[in-house]
Amino acid sequence: MSNIAIIERPTARPNLQLVPDYADETPAAASSDAALPTGATPRGFALYVGFDEVKAAASGVSLGRIVEELRRTLATIAPDAETYATVALAPAGAGGRDVDVVRRALREPAAVARTNPEPEPEEQGRNVTGVLVDISRKRVIIDGEQAGLTYKEFELLQYLVLREGRTIERTELVSSLWRGQDDEDAPGERTIDVHVRRLRGKLGDFQEIVRTVRGVGYRFDRHADVVIHYGHGTPSPDRF
Structure with a gap:
Protein backbone atom coordinates (compact mmCIF):
# COMPACT_ATOMS: atom_id res chain seq x y z
CA MET A 1 0.00 0.00 0.00
CA SER A 2 1.36 3.45 -0.91
CA ASN A 3 0.06 6.63 0.66
CA ILE A 4 1.11 10.22 1.00
CA ALA A 5 2.13 12.66 3.68
CA ILE A 6 2.87 16.31 2.97
CA ILE A 7 5.31 17.70 5.52
CA GLU A 8 6.89 21.12 5.88
CA ARG A 9 10.66 20.83 5.74
CA PRO A 10 12.21 23.16 8.35
CA THR A 11 15.38 24.98 7.38
CA ALA A 12 17.02 23.80 10.60
CA ARG A 13 16.60 20.67 12.69
CA PRO A 14 15.76 21.63 16.26
CA ASN A 15 14.30 19.15 18.72
CA LEU A 16 10.72 19.00 17.48
CA GLN A 17 7.71 17.83 19.45
CA LEU A 18 4.47 16.97 17.72
CA VAL A 19 1.33 18.54 19.14
CA PRO A 20 -1.76 16.34 19.64
CA ASP A 21 -3.44 15.03 16.49
CA TYR A 22 -5.75 17.82 15.32
CA ALA A 23 -8.05 15.33 13.62
CA ASP A 24 -9.09 14.10 17.08
CA GLU A 25 -9.73 17.56 18.53
CA THR A 26 -12.53 20.08 18.23
CA PRO A 27 -11.66 23.21 16.18
CA ALA A 28 -11.44 25.29 19.37
CA ALA A 29 -9.08 22.84 21.06
CA ALA A 30 -6.96 22.46 17.93
CA SER A 31 -6.24 26.18 17.80
CA SER A 32 -5.61 26.59 21.53
CA ASP A 33 -2.10 27.42 22.69
CA ALA A 34 -2.81 25.24 25.72
CA ALA A 35 -2.33 22.18 23.49
CA LEU A 36 1.33 23.07 22.90
CA PRO A 37 4.16 21.79 25.10
CA THR A 38 5.84 24.48 27.17
CA GLY A 39 8.45 26.36 25.17
CA ALA A 40 7.25 24.96 21.82
CA THR A 41 5.98 26.92 18.85
CA PRO A 42 4.27 25.64 15.67
CA ARG A 43 6.63 25.34 12.71
CA GLY A 44 4.35 23.57 10.24
CA PHE A 45 1.98 20.64 10.05
CA ALA A 46 1.66 17.10 8.73
CA LEU A 47 -1.32 16.01 6.66
CA TYR A 48 -1.64 12.22 6.48
CA VAL A 49 -3.65 11.04 3.47
CA GLY A 50 -4.85 7.45 3.26
CA PHE A 51 -5.32 6.72 -0.42
CA ASP A 52 -3.65 3.81 -2.21
CA GLU A 53 -2.79 3.58 -5.89
CA VAL A 54 -5.81 1.39 -6.71
CA LYS A 55 -8.24 3.93 -5.24
CA ALA A 56 -6.37 6.76 -6.92
CA ALA A 57 -6.56 5.05 -10.31
CA ALA A 58 -10.28 4.38 -9.81
CA SER A 59 -10.71 8.11 -9.23
CA GLY A 60 -8.78 8.93 -12.38
CA VAL A 61 -5.74 10.39 -10.62
CA SER A 62 -2.32 9.29 -9.37
CA LEU A 63 -0.54 9.89 -6.09
CA GLY A 64 1.99 12.10 -7.83
CA ARG A 65 -0.73 14.25 -9.34
CA ILE A 66 -2.44 14.67 -5.96
CA VAL A 67 0.85 15.85 -4.46
CA GLU A 68 1.40 18.35 -7.26
CA GLU A 69 -2.15 19.73 -6.94
CA LEU A 70 -1.73 20.15 -3.18
CA ARG A 71 1.59 21.89 -3.71
CA ARG A 72 0.07 24.17 -6.33
CA THR A 73 -2.71 25.15 -3.95
CA LEU A 74 -0.25 25.74 -1.12
CA ALA A 75 1.93 27.88 -3.38
CA THR A 76 -1.11 30.07 -4.06
CA ILE A 77 -2.23 30.61 -0.46
CA ALA A 78 1.18 30.43 1.26
CA PRO A 79 3.94 31.06 -1.31
CA ASP A 80 6.72 31.08 1.31
CA ALA A 81 5.87 27.63 2.71
CA GLU A 82 8.30 24.79 2.12
CA THR A 83 6.96 21.31 1.43
CA TYR A 84 8.20 17.76 1.77
CA ALA A 85 6.34 14.76 0.34
CA THR A 86 6.90 11.05 0.78
CA VAL A 87 5.10 7.79 0.06
CA ALA A 88 4.15 5.64 3.04
CA LEU A 89 4.83 1.96 2.32
CA ALA A 90 3.03 -0.76 4.26
CA PRO A 91 2.76 -4.54 3.89
CA ALA A 92 0.21 -5.65 1.32
CA GLY A 93 -3.09 -6.40 3.02
CA ALA A 94 -2.30 -4.41 6.18
CA GLY A 95 -5.57 -3.99 8.05
CA GLY A 96 -7.17 -0.92 9.55
CA ARG A 97 -8.15 2.46 8.20
CA ASP A 98 -5.93 3.68 5.39
CA VAL A 99 -4.98 6.84 7.23
CA ASP A 100 -4.00 4.86 10.35
CA VAL A 101 -1.81 2.58 8.22
CA VAL A 102 -0.13 5.70 6.83
CA ARG A 103 0.48 7.17 10.26
CA ARG A 104 2.07 3.95 11.50
CA ALA A 105 4.17 3.54 8.35
CA LEU A 106 5.50 7.09 8.71
CA ARG A 107 6.09 6.56 12.42
CA GLU A 108 3.80 9.31 13.67
CA PRO A 109 4.40 9.16 17.45
CA ALA A 110 0.78 8.90 18.56
CA ALA A 111 0.13 6.03 16.14
CA VAL A 112 3.35 4.21 17.04
CA ALA A 113 2.53 4.51 20.75
CA ARG A 114 -0.61 2.45 20.16
CA THR A 115 1.41 -0.45 18.76
CA ASN A 116 4.16 -2.55 20.31
CA PRO A 117 7.19 -0.29 20.88
CA GLU A 118 10.55 -1.01 19.30
CA PRO A 119 13.37 -2.28 21.49
CA GLU A 120 15.27 0.60 23.04
Whole structure:
Protein backbone atom coordinates (compact mmCIF):
# COMPACT_ATOMS: atom_id res chain seq x y z
CA MET A 1 0.00 0.00 0.00
CA SER A 2 1.36 3.45 -0.91
CA ASN A 3 0.06 6.63 0.66
CA ILE A 4 1.11 10.22 1.00
CA ALA A 5 2.13 12.66 3.68
CA ILE A 6 2.87 16.31 2.97
CA ILE A 7 5.31 17.70 5.52
CA GLU A 8 6.89 21.12 5.88
CA ARG A 9 10.66 20.83 5.74
CA PRO A 10 12.21 23.16 8.35
CA THR A 11 15.38 24.98 7.38
CA ALA A 12 17.02 23.80 10.60
CA ARG A 13 16.60 20.67 12.69
CA PRO A 14 15.76 21.63 16.26
CA ASN A 15 14.30 19.15 18.72
CA LEU A 16 10.72 19.00 17.48
CA GLN A 17 7.71 17.83 19.45
CA LEU A 18 4.47 16.97 17.72
CA VAL A 19 1.33 18.54 19.14
CA PRO A 20 -1.76 16.34 19.64
CA ASP A 21 -3.44 15.03 16.49
CA TYR A 22 -5.75 17.82 15.32
CA ALA A 23 -8.05 15.33 13.62
CA ASP A 24 -9.09 14.10 17.08
CA GLU A 25 -9.73 17.56 18.53
CA THR A 26 -12.53 20.08 18.23
CA PRO A 27 -11.66 23.21 16.18
CA ALA A 28 -11.44 25.29 19.37
CA ALA A 29 -9.08 22.84 21.06
CA ALA A 30 -6.96 22.46 17.93
CA SER A 31 -6.24 26.18 17.80
CA SER A 32 -5.61 26.59 21.53
CA ASP A 33 -2.10 27.42 22.69
CA ALA A 34 -2.81 25.24 25.72
CA ALA A 35 -2.33 22.18 23.49
CA LEU A 36 1.33 23.07 22.90
CA PRO A 37 4.16 21.79 25.10
CA THR A 38 5.84 24.48 27.17
CA GLY A 39 8.45 26.36 25.17
CA ALA A 40 7.25 24.96 21.82
CA THR A 41 5.98 26.92 18.85
CA PRO A 42 4.27 25.64 15.67
CA ARG A 43 6.63 25.34 12.71
CA GLY A 44 4.35 23.57 10.24
CA PHE A 45 1.98 20.64 10.05
CA ALA A 46 1.66 17.10 8.73
CA LEU A 47 -1.32 16.01 6.66
CA TYR A 48 -1.64 12.22 6.48
CA VAL A 49 -3.65 11.04 3.47
CA GLY A 50 -4.85 7.45 3.26
CA PHE A 51 -5.32 6.72 -0.42
CA ASP A 52 -3.65 3.81 -2.21
CA GLU A 53 -2.79 3.58 -5.89
CA VAL A 54 -5.81 1.39 -6.71
CA LYS A 55 -8.24 3.93 -5.24
CA ALA A 56 -6.37 6.76 -6.92
CA ALA A 57 -6.56 5.05 -10.31
CA ALA A 58 -10.28 4.38 -9.81
CA SER A 59 -10.71 8.11 -9.23
CA GLY A 60 -8.78 8.93 -12.38
CA VAL A 61 -5.74 10.39 -10.62
CA SER A 62 -2.32 9.29 -9.37
CA LEU A 63 -0.54 9.89 -6.09
CA GLY A 64 1.99 12.10 -7.83
CA ARG A 65 -0.73 14.25 -9.34
CA ILE A 66 -2.44 14.67 -5.96
CA VAL A 67 0.85 15.85 -4.46
CA GLU A 68 1.40 18.35 -7.26
CA GLU A 69 -2.15 19.73 -6.94
CA LEU A 70 -1.73 20.15 -3.18
CA ARG A 71 1.59 21.89 -3.71
CA ARG A 72 0.07 24.17 -6.33
CA THR A 73 -2.71 25.15 -3.95
CA LEU A 74 -0.25 25.74 -1.12
CA ALA A 75 1.93 27.88 -3.38
CA THR A 76 -1.11 30.07 -4.06
CA ILE A 77 -2.23 30.61 -0.46
CA ALA A 78 1.18 30.43 1.26
CA PRO A 79 3.94 31.06 -1.31
CA ASP A 80 6.72 31.08 1.31
CA ALA A 81 5.87 27.63 2.71
CA GLU A 82 8.30 24.79 2.12
CA THR A 83 6.96 21.31 1.43
CA TYR A 84 8.20 17.76 1.77
CA ALA A 85 6.34 14.76 0.34
CA THR A 86 6.90 11.05 0.78
CA VAL A 87 5.10 7.79 0.06
CA ALA A 88 4.15 5.64 3.04
CA LEU A 89 4.83 1.96 2.32
CA ALA A 90 3.03 -0.76 4.26
CA PRO A 91 2.76 -4.54 3.89
CA ALA A 92 0.21 -5.65 1.32
CA GLY A 93 -3.09 -6.40 3.02
CA ALA A 94 -2.30 -4.41 6.18
CA GLY A 95 -5.57 -3.99 8.05
CA GLY A 96 -7.17 -0.92 9.55
CA ARG A 97 -8.15 2.46 8.20
CA ASP A 98 -5.93 3.68 5.39
CA VAL A 99 -4.98 6.84 7.23
CA ASP A 100 -4.00 4.86 10.35
CA VAL A 101 -1.81 2.58 8.22
CA VAL A 102 -0.13 5.70 6.83
CA ARG A 103 0.48 7.17 10.26
CA ARG A 104 2.07 3.95 11.50
CA ALA A 105 4.17 3.54 8.35
CA LEU A 106 5.50 7.09 8.71
CA ARG A 107 6.09 6.56 12.42
CA GLU A 108 3.80 9.31 13.67
CA PRO A 109 4.40 9.16 17.45
CA ALA A 110 0.78 8.90 18.56
CA ALA A 111 0.13 6.03 16.14
CA VAL A 112 3.35 4.21 17.04
CA ALA A 113 2.53 4.51 20.75
CA ARG A 114 -0.61 2.45 20.16
CA THR A 115 1.41 -0.45 18.76
CA ASN A 116 4.16 -2.55 20.31
CA PRO A 117 7.19 -0.29 20.88
CA GLU A 118 10.55 -1.01 19.30
CA PRO A 119 13.37 -2.28 21.49
CA GLU A 120 15.27 0.60 23.04
CA PRO A 121 18.33 1.62 21.00
CA GLU A 122 20.64 0.73 23.90
CA GLU A 123 19.24 -2.79 23.96
CA GLN A 124 19.57 -3.06 20.20
CA GLY A 125 23.18 -1.86 20.38
CA ARG A 126 24.15 -4.49 22.94
CA ASN A 127 22.53 -7.37 21.12
CA VAL A 128 23.19 -6.56 17.48
CA THR A 129 25.54 -8.71 15.45
CA GLY A 130 26.58 -6.75 12.41
CA VAL A 131 25.78 -3.07 12.00
CA LEU A 132 23.20 -0.89 13.73
CA VAL A 133 22.73 2.51 12.12
CA ASP A 134 20.95 4.44 14.87
CA ILE A 135 19.70 7.57 13.15
CA SER A 136 17.74 8.73 16.18
CA ARG A 137 20.97 8.95 18.25
CA LYS A 138 23.37 9.60 15.38
CA ARG A 139 25.66 6.64 15.94
CA VAL A 140 26.77 3.42 14.30
CA ILE A 141 27.28 0.20 16.29
CA ILE A 142 29.36 -2.57 14.74
CA ASP A 143 29.25 -5.95 16.50
CA GLY A 144 28.25 -4.24 19.74
CA GLU A 145 30.94 -1.55 19.61
CA GLN A 146 30.34 2.07 18.64
CA ALA A 147 32.16 3.15 15.49
CA GLY A 148 34.06 6.42 15.76
CA LEU A 149 32.36 8.28 12.94
CA THR A 150 32.79 12.03 12.73
CA TYR A 151 29.70 14.24 12.53
CA LYS A 152 30.10 14.73 8.78
CA GLU A 153 30.75 11.03 8.15
CA PHE A 154 27.53 10.16 9.94
CA GLU A 155 25.61 12.86 8.06
CA LEU A 156 26.89 11.36 4.81
CA LEU A 157 25.84 7.84 5.79
CA GLN A 158 22.45 9.05 7.02
CA TYR A 159 21.83 10.93 3.78
CA LEU A 160 22.42 7.74 1.80
CA VAL A 161 20.44 5.52 4.20
CA LEU A 162 17.37 7.75 4.00
CA ARG A 163 17.51 7.43 0.22
CA GLU A 164 18.12 3.70 0.15
CA GLY A 165 18.54 2.23 -3.32
CA ARG A 166 18.88 5.62 -5.05
CA THR A 167 22.20 6.68 -6.50
CA ILE A 168 23.17 10.11 -5.16
CA GLU A 169 25.40 12.30 -7.29
CA ARG A 170 28.41 13.96 -5.71
CA THR A 171 27.05 17.41 -6.54
CA GLU A 172 23.87 16.65 -4.54
CA LEU A 173 25.89 15.46 -1.56
CA VAL A 174 27.97 18.64 -1.58
CA SER A 175 24.97 20.96 -1.90
CA SER A 176 22.98 19.10 0.79
CA LEU A 177 25.64 18.33 3.39
CA TRP A 178 27.40 21.69 3.11
CA ARG A 179 24.23 23.75 2.66
CA GLY A 180 24.53 27.41 3.59
CA GLN A 181 28.25 27.68 2.99
CA ASP A 182 29.62 30.14 0.46
CA ASP A 183 30.64 28.61 -2.84
CA GLU A 184 34.28 29.38 -2.13
CA ASP A 185 34.09 27.58 1.23
CA ALA A 186 32.12 24.55 -0.01
CA PRO A 187 34.26 21.48 -0.69
CA GLY A 188 34.81 20.07 -4.12
CA GLU A 189 33.34 16.79 -5.27
CA ARG A 190 36.60 14.99 -4.53
CA THR A 191 36.15 15.88 -0.86
CA ILE A 192 33.11 13.61 -0.90
CA ASP A 193 35.32 10.77 -2.12
CA VAL A 194 37.66 11.36 0.81
CA HIS A 195 34.79 11.28 3.32
CA VAL A 196 33.39 8.11 1.73
CA ARG A 197 36.77 6.42 1.86
CA ARG A 198 37.15 7.25 5.56
CA LEU A 199 33.56 6.18 6.27
CA ARG A 200 34.12 2.84 4.58
CA GLY A 201 37.28 2.29 6.54
CA LYS A 202 35.32 2.64 9.78
CA LEU A 203 32.57 0.31 8.52
CA GLY A 204 35.16 -2.44 8.14
CA ASP A 205 33.72 -5.67 6.77
CA PHE A 206 30.45 -3.87 6.03
CA GLN A 207 31.87 -1.16 3.81
CA GLU A 208 29.98 -2.55 0.81
CA ILE A 209 26.75 -0.99 2.09
CA VAL A 210 28.11 2.28 0.66
CA ARG A 211 28.33 1.37 -3.01
CA THR A 212 30.20 3.38 -5.64
CA VAL A 213 28.31 3.91 -8.88
CA ARG A 214 31.14 4.69 -11.25
CA GLY A 215 30.90 8.05 -12.92
CA VAL A 216 27.77 9.03 -10.97
CA GLY A 217 28.04 8.92 -7.19
CA TYR A 218 27.16 6.67 -4.25
CA ARG A 219 24.29 4.48 -3.06
CA PHE A 220 23.31 2.75 0.17
CA ASP A 221 22.58 -0.94 -0.40
CA ARG A 222 20.78 -2.85 2.35
CA HIS A 223 22.72 -5.79 3.80
CA ALA A 224 21.21 -8.67 5.74
CA ASP A 225 23.38 -7.87 8.76
CA VAL A 226 22.50 -4.16 8.85
CA VAL A 227 19.72 -2.83 11.12
CA ILE A 228 18.42 0.72 10.75
CA HIS A 229 16.86 2.39 13.79
CA TYR A 230 15.01 5.42 12.46
CA GLY A 231 13.43 6.64 15.68
CA HIS A 232 10.42 8.90 15.89
CA GLY A 233 10.25 11.97 13.74
CA THR A 234 13.04 10.98 11.37
CA PRO A 235 12.37 12.49 7.93
CA SER A 236 11.57 10.13 5.09
CA PRO A 237 13.24 10.71 1.74
CA ASP A 238 11.48 12.99 -0.71
CA ARG A 239 9.79 10.79 -3.32
CA PHE A 240 8.05 13.46 -5.42
